[in-house]
Amino acid sequence: MKAALYRAADKPIQVEDVELGSVEPNEVLVDLEACGVCHSDLHVMHMLPQAPVPIILGHEAAGVVKEVGGAVSKVQPGDHVIIAFYGACGHCFYCVKGMRQLCCNRDIPARQVDGERPRITANGMPVMQGVGVGGWAHQVLLPESSIIKIRNDAPLDKVSLIGCGVMTGVGAAIHTAKVEAGSDVAVIGCGGVGLNIIQGARLAGANRIIAVDLLPNKLEMAREFGATHCVNGKDGDPVEQVKAIAPTLDYAFEAIGLGATVQQAFAMIRPGGTAVVVGVGFGKTAEIPLGDFLQEKKLIGSIYGSGQVHVDIPRLVDLYMEGKLALDPLISQVRPLSEVNEALRAMEAGEVARTLLSMKA
Numbered sequence: 281m282k283a284a285l286y287r288a289a290d291k292p293i294q295v296e297d298v299e300l301g302s303v304e305p306n307e308v309l310v311d312l313e314a315c316g317v318c319h320s321d322l323h324v325m326h327m328l329p330q331a332p333v334p335i336i337l338g339h340e341a342a343g344v345v346k347e348v349g350g351a352v353s354k355v356q357p358g359d360h361v362i363i364a365f366y367g368a369c370g371h372c373f374y375c376v377k378g379m380r381q382l383c384c385n386r387d388i389p390a391r392q393v394d395g396e397r398p399r400i401t402a403n404g405m406p407v408m409q410g411v412g413v414g415g416w417a418h419q420v421l422l423p424e425s426s427i428i429k430i431r432n433d434a435p436l437d438k439v440s441l442i443g444c445g446v447m448t449g450v451g452a453a454i455h456t457a458k459v460e461a462g463s464d465v466a467v468i469g470c471g472g473v474g475l476n477i478i479q480g481a482r483l484a485g486a487n488r489i490i491a492v493d494l495l496p497n498k499l500e501m502a503r504e505f506g507a508t509h510c511v512n513g514k515d516g517d518p519v520e521q522v523k524a525i526a527p528t529l530d531y532a533f534e535a536i537g538l539g540a541t542v543q544q545a546f547a548m549i550r551p552g553g554t555a556v557v558v559g560v561g562f563g564k565t566a567e568i569p570l571g572d573f574l575q576e577k578k579l580i581g582s583i584y585g586s587g588q589v590h591v592d593i594p595r596l597v598d599l600y601m602e603g604k605l606a607l608d609p610l611i612s613q614v615r616p617l618s619e620v621n622e623a624l625r626a627m628e629a630g631e632v633a634r635t636l637l638s639m640k641a
């Protein structure tokens with residue numbers, strides 16, 4: 281099968297032939313339709329001291345089940361599925377407590393090769409599956425716990441984006457922060473994730489939704505997803521600009537992964553308000569004035585939108601099919617898998633909300 285392999289920082293990603301192991305009893309083989317390009321893929325490439333290579337990145341994927349192992353009970357060949365971006369064991373402290381997103385047996389940033397039996401190889405060498413998926417490929421071979429069955433009348437290419445950016449963003453608003461109807465919300469960083477925090481706040485019935493970015497095209501997109509106000513950080517201090525619009529801001533979300541913007545999020549909320557860090561900032565730090573905690577300000581993290589994906593992902597698909605969740609405007613470009621390097625460049629340049637890599641193109 282064909283997969284896009286990242287081998288080294290100074291080499292473009294290339295589509296190569298790889299070999300899959302035979303399907304183990306708990307595994308599912310999926311023919312992928314499409315996979316998005318998320319900033320976390322770039323983090324794995326750039327920010328880890330040493331990315332585990334060779335690796336197939338991409339973790340926003342959907343497709344059709346081709347084959348299942350003997351112990352698999354929840355899906356069968358022909359089922360339409362979205363891939364959850366890491367497996368969860370189902371029996372650790374966190375899984376049993378209903379906090380699957382914190383499973384302590386999950387495999388971030390890469391699904392580890394299985395000792396003697398690597399699941400994927402290229403010329404006999406083991407290949408890692410990025411963020412527990414490896415979705416920039418024509419097929420994925422994963423444990424059943426990562427496979428979410430969805431209705432079969434939803435367009436697989438579009439709903440693939442639910443696999444990360446949508447679940448992460450909408451979930452951060454609805455599950456992590458539990459945004460209250462009528463409240464005021466700011467979202468710093470309006471990429472694929474931030475735009476979905478904005479629409480999560482809209483779905484939750486927020487009043488003012490203030491989008492903050494440095495790029496006018498991103499602020500335009502934010503309006504389409506439900507932002508009521510836009511702030512360009514280049515026009516002056518974003519904290520002062522947001523406070524002028526919402527003096528008692530209830531929630532601020534950081535969706536970039538920078539210390540400076542985490543500080544901004546914490547500074548702009550009211551006493552008792554909540555700042556949520558969604559951006560990934562491996563190795564970065566933020567300075568937080570400890571005196572602000574006497575105002576009962578809260579600073580919290582969010583992973584995968586605090587989602588219980590087997591329930592939440594099919595629900596998000598339903599919301600899309602009912603016209604209540606925007607996915608189409610997230611797709612700025614559709615490209616064949618072979619153009620993944622161009623998709624990464626466009627994301628870094630801030631040109632796109634999301635690029636969808638189509639396995640059919």
Ligand SMILES: NC(=O)c1ccc[n+]([C@@H]2O[C@H](COP(=O)([O-])OP(=O)(O)OC[C@H]3O[C@@H](n4cnc5c(N)ncnc54)[C@H](O)[C@@H]3O)[C@@H](O)[C@H]2O)c1
Nearest residue numbers: 319320469470471472473493494536537558559560583584
């Ligand atoms: N917590 C999670 O579970 C989770 C899941 C997925 C992605 N992420 C992380 O979320 C972050 C965003 O991902 P994405 O795919 O939306 O990225 P993206 O590159 O599509 O979007 C980032 C946006 O931030 C804007 N930006 C950059 N610097 C800024 C600044 N100083 N002030 C205001 N805006 C600024 C950019 O213009 C861009 O619009 C990444 O760090 C990613 O790794 C986290």
Ligand SMILES: [Zn+2]
Nearest residue numbers: 318320444445
């Ligand atoms: Zn992602």
Ligand SMILES: [Zn+2]
Nearest residue numbers: 369372375383
């Ligand atoms: Zn677990």
